[in-house]
Amino acid sequence: MKESIIIYSFSSIAEQIAQTLQKKNYHVIIVDPEEDSLHKAKKLGYETKRASLMKDENIKKLNLNDKSIKAFFCLSDNKNINLFVTLSVRNLIKDIKIITVSFSQDDNKTILLAGADKIINPYEIGALRIFRLLHKPYILDMLDNILFSESNIEVEEITIPKDSIYDGVFLSELSIIEDCNVILLGLQDKEISDNFIFYSKGIDHKLDAGDTLVVLGESHHLQHFKELIFKI
Numbered sequence: 001m002k003e004s005i006i007i008y009s010f011s012s013i014a015e016q017i018a019q020t021l022q023k024k025n026y027h028v029i030i031v032d033p034e035e036d037s038l039h040k041a042k043k044l045g046y047e048t049k050r051a052s053l054m055k056d057e058n059i060k061k062l063n064l065n066d067k068s069i070k071a072f073f074c075l076s077d078n079k080n081i082n083l084f085v086t087l088s089v090r091n092l093i094k095d096i097k098i099i100t101v102s103f104s105q106d107d108n109k110t111i112l113l114a115g116a117d118k119i120i121n122p123y124e125i126g127a128l129r130i131f132r133l134l135h136k137p138y139i140l141d142m143l144d145n146i147l148f149s150e151s152n153i154e155v156e157e158i159t160i161p162k163d164s165i166y167d168g169v170f171l172s173e174l175s176i177i178e179d180c181n182v183i184l185l186g187l188q189d190k191e192i193s194d195n196f197i198f199y200s201k202g203i204d205h206k207l208d209a210g211d212t213l214v215v216l217g218e219s220h221h222l223q224h225f226k227e228l229i230f231k232i
Contacts, residue, residue, distance in 0.1 A: 002027040004069045006062060008053050008085060009076035010037040013101055013122050017073060018046060026070065031062065053085045056092060064093045071097040074116075079107055083114055090115025152219045155185070158229055162209040165231060172204045180225040182217035 030041040033052040051058040100116040186198040
């Protein structure tokens with residue numbers, strides 16, 4: 001079964017994000033109170049639900065606790081709506097990943113305090129892409145191919161499960177990385193910090209249940225790697 005993404009408000013940035021997510025094989029569900037927006041989304045092939053998430057009962061009807069729902073995006077052009085809906089969703093559902101659009105640095109902190117896990121600032125992203133296009137065009141092409149195209153090269157986050165045979169193993173002993181033909185980019189150890197640790201720093205980290213590995217490779221190689229990691 002496909003993992004689902006729920007997007008609230010079919011704005012222009014929502015349309016771009018939905019297209020990318022659909023190419024990455026997610027089931028995209030568009031929620032919007034306006035019939036015109038839903039009609040446009042439906043013509044593009046997305047499942048749609050008409051609802052205003054300014055009401056808690058409508059948020060509850062989305063069943064965001066369902067394990068098949070990967071994330072909730074709040075992408076209205078109205079910053080007050082984004083703030084209110086982010087706060088409401090986080091208050092009702094503690095574990096859902098929330099990604100919210102923000103249009104200024106001043107709003108970023110407020111939206112994060114409201115419960116968003118990640119902020120999308122289209123102006124900052126646009127400026128960064130222009131810089132990379134001018135100064136690092138090959139890197140930009142590579143990142144676009146990995147993240148936004150239908151290429152079979154993927155970046156995957158894999159969390160070490162409890163009782164995994166790799167719980168307590170040092171990275172230097174993790175021979176399956178080379179055996180599976182994947183590249184380890186780094187990891188996050190929440191016991192130490194929320195910061196990402198790049199593998200290139202040469203740290204021989206001891207893995208524990210809950211550590212998250214970030215790896216790069218072809219889809220079928222990543223799938224095989226995950227099967228070995230989750231082997232208990």
